[in-house]
Amino acid sequence: xxxxxxxxxxxxxxxxxxxxxxxxxxxxxxxxxxxxxxxxxxxxxxxxxxxxxxxxxxxxxxxxxxxxxxxxxxxxxxxxxxxxxxxxxxxxxxxxxxxxxxxxxxxxxxxxxxxxxxxxxxxxxxxxxxxxxxxxxxxxxxxxxxxxxxxxxxxxxxxxxxxxxxxxxxxxxxxxxxxxxxxxxxxxxxxxxxxxxxxxxxxxxxxxxxxxxxxxxxxxxxxxxxxxxxxxxxxxxxxxxxxxxxxxx
Numbered sequence: 001x002x003x004x005x006x007x008x009x010x011x012x013x014x015x016x017x018x019x020x021x022x023x024x025x026x027x028x029x030x031x032x033x034x035x036x037x038x039x040x041x042x043x044x045x046x047x048x049x050x051x052x053x054x055x056x057x058x059x060x061x062x063x064x065x066x067x068x069x070x071x072x073x074x075x076x077x078x079x080x081x082x083x084x085x086x087x088x089x090x091x092x093x094x095x096x097x098x099x100x101x102x103x104x105x106x107x108x109x110x111x112x113x114x115x116x117x118x119x120x121x122x123x124x125x126x127x128x129x130x131x132x133x134x135x136x137x138x139x140x141x142x143x144x145x146x147x148x149x150x151x152x153x154x155x156x157x158x159x160x161x162x163x164x165x166x167x168x169x170x171x172x173x174x175x176x177x178x179x180x181x182x183x184x185x186x187x188x189x190x191x192x193x194x195x196x197x198x199x200x201x202x203x204x205x206x207x208x209x210x211x212x213x214x215x216x217x218x219x220x221x222x223x224x225x226x227x228x229x230x231x232x233x234x235x236x237x238x239x240x241x242x243x244x245x246x247x248x249x
Contacts, residue, residue, distance in 0.1 A: 001215070001219075002028070002029055002224075002225065003027065003028075003029065003226070004028070004029030004030060004228040005027050005029070005237055006229065006230040008231070009229075010022075011037070012037065015038055015045070016045055018234065019051070021234065022051075023050075025241060027051070028051065029051065029053075029226045030051040030052075030054075031053070031054045031226075031228045032054070032055050033059075034056065034058050041085065043085065043088050054093040054226065054228065055086040056082075056095040057078065057079040057082035058082070062074075062099075063099045063102075064096070064097075064099045065098065066102075067105055067111060067112060072115060075099075076122060080123070083126060083134075084130070087131060087132055091132065093132070093133055093187070093225075094133070094134055097139065098116050098120070098137070099112070100144040100145050101146060103144070112146070117156070120134070120156075121160060135162075136162060137190070138167055138171060139167075139170055140170040140199035148170070148174045150171055154183045154185050158185060163186070164188070165187075165188040166188070167190040168181060168191055168192070168211070169193065178211075179217070182221060186223070186225070187225050189223075189225060189226070189228065191211065192204070192230050193209050193211075201231050202232075203237070203239040203240045204229070204231075204243040204244065205243040206239070211244075227244075
């Protein structure tokens, strides 16, 4: 298994010190979440480590499905910066959220979905030109979010010849069982725990998700991507690493 850690757990002003701790834990893969205070990342700092990186594009204030053209284009341009960072780090994955539906746009869902598709095609073409794969993430059970249904996201991505980031925690809170989360389009995985009710990003083993069943299925299907631990703090990262070691997969 390729086990990675998201900087969600260390999204503070001590990035270098925390990366040193993860290096000492023998973590090989790091996912950079481009949110304040690490939204303008120092590539020299990152390249001073021997990690293999993936990049999570910004998630706050962006909406690639916006019916406001300026907001849509600003969101696209921010993700283009993420693709540029990935390229400079020799990273081959950029995680993207598919956008949301503002309450006044609920009667125009078809147009919102068309904007989402339009933005993803634009970004995917740019990513491929730069040697990077866009991996679109399934969303948690929050009313305005698009593509909470993994089946629907998988259909879209198959039509567009694109990849998915499967967030297992999100899948659990949207009603998918552990046996229902395998899709061929999945090229990247986020791991966090919950009790199948709220997206809490607990450490693995602190909720009720059966990760062994899910990981067994992916391993039997020769999944070759990274399992990124995406939890809230360093203590949960350490607990999650120990949990994965005990699975004996």
